[in-house]
Amino acid sequence: MDLDALYKLTHGLYILGTMDGNRPVGSVVDAVMQVANKPMVVALSCNNQSYTKECIEKNGEFSLSVLCKGVDPFVIANFGFQSGRNVNKWENVDYCIVDNMPYLNDNIAMIRCKVLQSIIYDSNTLFIAEVTDSKNNKDCEPLTYLDYRSYFKEEVMKKFQEVKQQKEKEKMAEENKNEGKHWVCTVCGYVYDGDVPFEDLPDDWVCPLCGVDKSFFELQ
Ligand SMILES: Cc1cc2nc3c(=O)[nH]c(=O)nc-3n(C[C@H](O)[C@H](O)[C@H](O)COP(=O)(O)O)c2cc1C
The missing domain is CATH 2.30.110.10 (Electron Transport, Fmn-binding Protein; Chain A)
Structure with missing residues (x-):
């Protein structure tokens, strides 16, 4: 054909x-x-x-x-x-x-x-x-x-x-920005160091030290 x-x-x-x-x-x-x-x-x-x-x-x-x-x-x-x-x-x-x-x-x-x-x-x-x-x-x-x-x-x-390419650049810039930073609980100071990326933790995840939810964590 x-x-x-x-x-x-x-x-x-x-x-x-x-x-x-x-x-x-x-x-x-x-x-x-x-x-x-x-x-x-x-x-x-x-x-x-x-x-x-x-x-x-x-x-x-x-x-x-x-x-x-x-x-x-x-x-x-x-x-x-x-x-x-x-x-x-x-x-x-x-x-x-x-x-x-x-x-x-x-x-x-x-x-x-x-x-x-x-x-x-x-x-x-x-x-x-x-x-x-x-x-x-x-x-x-x-x-x-x-x-x-x-x-x-x-x-x-x-x-x-x-x-x-532009999207990849933006993603890399975002990753570099976060490099060396940790998610820290603003209530008790707990530093998250789990294997699952913090962003991927379920919404009902809570701080293992003081029990507050993810919204109390900041990237520092
Ligand atoms: C120029 C052009 C013409 C296309 N014509 C058709 C078409 O007639 N029917 C079809 O099913 N897909 C056609 N496609 C492919 C779909 O647009 C493409 O597979 C798209 O990614 C499907 O997205 P979706 O999975 O969100 O439906 C065409 C793609 C291009 C670039």
Whole structure:
């Protein structure tokens, strides 16, 4: 099979969003298309490892934020290169919640969908969903998957590396700041020297000398 032939099927690029309880989750998707207009129906294909997919299966709804060609490449890296299982991706971008669905503020259109049907393949789950709300926002050309493959991917990778390195630097600076310091009980002066890092002790842990809780300890 010649995969390059399949890349010639053109797609847009969207931020897919949904809710995991009270927490917004989401990912980048290109596999979206309108498949009927009465009712207004779209098809969305999610890969089966995606956490966003799991959450859509639970709550039956999702949002699409349509991206503009000028979108910050970090947005793609943030939503496409890490999983909502470990990261709160929406915290890293400007977003809004409309009727309990998250959207990227920097969108050119917002589309809300309710799942009608799903078809499960070995690799992907295809959601057939009705459009229940939509809003056209900005007049800007939509970003396509072809843009991503032909020039945008490099910028996205670069941005992701920059942000990762910056985070590592901040983590190291924080660790160095704490080096040589100890958590000390401000009530009785007990110095914590256990094997478990102080931050990882359970909330109900208490000072073994005077019995006060963790909040009475200071890094000194
Ligand atoms: C350009 C691009 C297009 C993507 N298209 C899709 C897609 O159509 N469907 C899909 O499930 N994942 C797609 N992905 C991958 C997901 O965005 C990625 O696996 C993400 O980390 C999943 O996060 P989650 O586990 O929080 O759902 C795409 C990623 C990129 C960078």
